[in-house]
Amino acid sequence: MSEASESSVRATAEAAKQASRTLAPLDEPRRNAALEAMAQALEAAGAELFAANAEDLKIAESMSGDEKLSPATLSRLKLNETKLREMVEQVRSVAALPDPLGRTLDAIELDDRNPGDVAGTQGLHLQKLSVPLGVLAVIFEARPDAVTQISALALKSGNAVILKPGREVERTASALVRVLREAIVRQGLPADAISLVLGRERVNELLGMHGLVDMVIPRGSKALVEYVQANTRIPVLGHAEGVCHIYVDRCVDEALALRVISDAKIDYPAACNAVETVLVHRDIAKDFLPKLAAHLGQRGVALHGDEATRKLLGAGAPVEDWHTEYGELALSIGVVDSLEQAIDHIHTHGSSHTESILTEDDATAERFLREVDAAGVFHNASTRFADGFRYGFGAEVGISTSKFHARGPVGLDGLTTYKYVLRGQGHVAGDYRGANARAFTHRRANDQGGQKS
Ligand SMILES: NC(=O)C1=CN([C@@H]2O[C@H](COP(=O)(O)OP(=O)(O)OC[C@H]3O[C@@H](n4cnc5c(N)ncnc54)[C@H](OP(=O)(O)O)[C@@H]3O)[C@@H](O)[C@H]2O)C=CC1
């Protein structure tokens, strides 16, 4: 079991690299069979998993003072029958997705002839083919379902994964990884396709594994992502905080706005895709803000307003920092004069996660969607839709707030790269140079949409 001790993070990474070499060429039925085995093993291991989770919860609930965990963290940590059933479903839904590997992303016939100018024979063909990244290291919060979602996506995309979960979930994560490893071994896959590193103090060692780890995904606070970016030579795909905004245009359907804003704030306030700031156009502020305040107030949301908002409402605390990700039933509200001012505010204070406009004016909506620079830009929809499952990706590694190489909810595509495959008949580059050079054909196949080769 790769639950790495201080001296063995390198050994874990080496074993993961080795496992990734076995996984990459595995055909889809074998990867899917392993995923089904994982799902069945999780179903069968309920008692063991709940016992491990009870230990985590006992420790978590005994914390006091500064260490006391928020109700949101405790609810993330808790594994119950419903959550386990959802985890099993997520593994199966990942198995049911189309194969992300071996897809032809581009195909170019470089020359339709062979050396010796034999026309119409096999020629020289270039193919751009989707392949796994190799070894992923994912550092994430204390969430049991992240263990299974990330492992399932990694396996389906032919990657080995090293998981570093939050400290509060270590016992549950260890039990889950043990169950998953045993399941894949029974299918003839290497156990080290899924491994575990425990303890924040091991993170630096993990970050030193360039050459073995191909991509590191820090999923958590901005501080975590910045720390990882500053301390590794491994490519980083940051999944950081969500300071998400909703801009309420002057041309809005108020009932729609109340419904969308309360979903975005109340459905799951601790999620990174919950709304943190609502900006309201000045022309409707006087009429709309009291309705919004009453609607959210009845639902227990604490409001923080700019000067104009507090004046109109005659209540509310000031906004201390527009960058705040409350993660709870609290919201910043500001009044803006125009779409331009709303976009400026979002670019200044947002985290490029998910931004939404509520308007009945399609031209204004289109400007917002075009001009706002974020991983997700929505029209008349809740920011809570920024999620791999809701996007149809089966599950998600998390929501990338980086621009490279994947953005927004990361599913299978975000865990692949590509390679160029060239098939020739003894072709040599020298034949295409000089006075009597052969001409390239450079004819693109029509099927560039990612056909299975
Ligand atoms: N974009 C996305 O997909 C997601 C973003 N988030 C964001 O994460 C934040 C809340 O999550 P939270 O659990 O508090 O996140 P943290 O950043 O506190 O912890 C997440 C993980 O990072 C580790 N960690 C944190 N800081 C360091 C460090 N300096 N060095 C090494 N390891 C570190 C933790 O280890 P340990 O526990 O062992 O200390 C844990 O495994 C919110 O901002 C939320 O929006 C959350 C989920 C998804």
Ligand SMILES: N[C@@H](CCC(=O)OP(=O)(O)O)C(=O)O
């Ligand atoms: N994407 C998921 C939430 C992901 C997330 O934010 O995770 P966490 O902060 O651990 O609750 C959802 O929309 O419910």
